[in-house]
Amino acid sequence: MTEPRVLISDKISQAAIDIFKNRNVAVDYKPGMTKAELIACIGDYDGLAIRSATKVDADVLAAATKLKVIGRAGIGVDNVDIPAATARGVIVMNTPFGNAITTAEHAIAMLFAAARQIGAADASTQAGKWEKNRFNGVELYAKTLGVIGCGNIGSIVADRALGLRMKVIAYDPFLSPERAIEIGVEKVELDDLLARADAITMHVPLTPQTRNVLSAENLAKTKKGVIIVNCARGGLVDEAALAEHLKTGRVAAAAFDVFAEEPATSNVLFGCPNFTATPHLGASTTEAQENVALQVAEQIADYVLTGAVTNALNTASVTAEEAPKLKPFIALCERLGAFAGQIVDDGLEAIEVEYEGEVAGLNTRPLTASLLAGILKPLLADINMVSAPTILKDRGTPFSEAKRDLSPTYDSLIRVKVKTGGKWRTVAGAPIGGQPRITEVKGMALEAAFHQRMLFINNSDTPGFIGALGTKLGAAGINIATFNLGRVAEGEDAIALVGIDQAVPAALQAELKALPQVRYVKVLEFI
Known part of the structure; x- marks a missing residue:
């Protein structure tokens, strides 16, 4: 060899x-x-x-x-x-996960630097000024630290803050109440964290959901005198809005290791009162x-x-012998996970996966990993088939997997259930003719191909809905590629999965939601 x-x-x-x-x-x-x-x-x-x-x-x-x-x-x-x-x-x-401790320690260091104005005090002292009365800092003891994102790094920061005898509250849709108790933090909603925290630190990736999580609107909800620390990703904070708050004193201090544009040779925050900056050093230790x-x-x-x-x-753990058998199921799981992840609108509280028929006898670990990665990807940018199960476990989100040797209708069927806002949402699929297909939504049977962009509507099965939907889409210049319907019974709960070729503007989504038959509208995208 x-x-x-x-x-x-x-x-x-x-x-x-x-x-x-x-x-x-x-x-x-x-x-x-x-x-x-x-x-x-x-x-x-x-x-x-x-x-x-x-x-x-x-x-x-x-x-x-x-x-x-x-x-x-x-x-x-x-x-x-x-x-x-x-x-x-x-x-x-x-x-x-190799730099988690280092990044967490840097966040704590920046918290201290902001609380005690260490950077400015150092520059002043070395300039020979000795401005002892100018730099009146604040104690961290007994203060409330708000942690946005309590995964691997965020939980380490929380642990270090608890060691400083701070109270720690955390906003993280993936953090289960049981995990919060285990690591000693109080799980809260974002508005609660903004209102209560004396200092806020962020430990989330930059995704469409987390971009500007501290927007101008959210910064205005914070306590007067709050300290803001960002050692996670540039773009999580509206930098211009923060600069104004630093100048007025509403935000007492801020410390950033990351910026929206890097290398940050200039930035609206540079020169603001009580602002400390480092050049993306979070992972920079020996x-x-x-x-x-x-x-x-x-x-x-x-x-x-x-x-x-x-x-x-870009791959899961699969042996050479397993690969041909698993290939169509992995393709299905990637899309089912993406479907389920995009309908998690109010925090991910639990996940259940069911395998029925022949697929239950295969190695389902890479299949489950594909599903979890698809579910988590809308909220977590740095996610893959290998890391998804670990991240889910670290966040304490309940997960269960069931296998049944027989499937009532298909040779093999995979069903995904996600709990969000206290309610379960379900989607199932099967490989049909070697291609992934949606076979069930909310327990209602149908058969639909995955389209690159799909409109998912939950409605009551009453006359006039299909005509009204088609009229509004046509008026907006949106072409219908596929149209599939499912229902419980005449006049009862129903669903529509519509493959479309153009994007749906927010205003049109609002119009569709306002239709008398419509209960839920979501635009889904499958890459």
């Missing part, structure tokens, strides 16, 4: 290089290569280990004729063309850099030697 070869194209520790050597993986250490140099040699390697400097674009991947795996020492993979890698069958891995380097070396070595997959962004 030919010894696998791995290229390391960014700076990495000797200990990580030694992992490859000790496991009989040939390794070449060539940091700082140009793109042309990388393209010239990448065809000789089975694996590629990188940090952030190496750009793995379509050109590099086209030359990587032997490449099987790319491992990123760190969480961000903006420097890797993942769709191109997937198309070429190259697994992309990262190390999402220990964190070493941890992610060692982890990525282990992961790549495991894969090239045994085929084991860990923290993959």
Whole structure:
């Protein structure tokens, strides 16, 4: 058997290089290569280990004729063309949990810096001013810390804050009441957190749902004198609105490690009173850099030697024998999960998955991972089939899986139930003719293909609805590609799944919701 070869194209520790050597993986250490140099040699390697400097674009991947795996020492993979890698069958891995402690510690450090105005006091003192009376800080003891996002990093921040004898309240739709009790925080809604917190720290990814979570409107709801800390992602805070609040003193202080545009050589917050900034240093400690380097070396070595997959962004753990059998079910699960995730409108409280028929006898772990990733993706950007189950578990969201050997109608059927706002919502599907199909919504049977954009409507089955719907869509220039209906019985609960070719403006959605027969309207998108 030919010894696998791995290229390391960014700076990495000797200990990580030694992992490859000790496991009989040939390794070449060539940091700082140009793109042309990388393209010239990448065809000789089975694996590629990188940090952030190496750009793995379509050109590099086209030359990587032997490449099987790319491992990123760190969480961000903006420097890797993942769709191109997937198309070429190259697994992309990262190390999402290697810098959690470091990032949490930086958030606590920034909280102290803001509370005691350490940056400004340092600059003043070193300028020879000795302005002892100018820098009158606040104690953190007995204050209330509001944590937005209480996952891996957020829960560590909460633990450290509890050690400072702060009271911790948390807003996180995925955080279960049981998990909140376990980690010692009070689970609250966002408006409650804004009204009560003496300091607010954010630990969520940047998604459409979290962008500007501290908008101008929400900043106005905070307590006078609040401290704002952001060591998570730029774009979570309306920076211009925060600057105004710092100038008026409504926000006492703020400390940011991340900005909407980076590198942040200029920003509306720079120069504002009591504002502290660092240049995205959350993961920048010796220990964190070493941890992610060692982890990525282990992961790549495991894969090239045994085929084991860990923290993959574009695949699940599937053996060569299982792959052909699971392929149509994985395609179905990705879409069912996306459907379920997009109808979680009021916090994710629980998930149930049911496998019926022949699929129940297969390896359902990658199927479940695909479902969970689809459900979580609308709210969590950094999610994949491998990390989804772990993240769900960390957040304490109840999850159950059931298997039944027989399915009443189909050879195999997969049903997903999500609890949101105290109510269960259900969608089921089956591979029919090798293609994923929706076979049930809210317990109502139908058969519908997944369309790239779909209109999901829950309505009462009364005359005039279909005509009114078609008229409004036609008037808006929206073409209907597919139309599928399901109902309980004449005059009772019904659903419509409408494949459409154009986007539905918010104003039209409001018009559809106002129809007398309509109970619920949602535009679903499937990539």
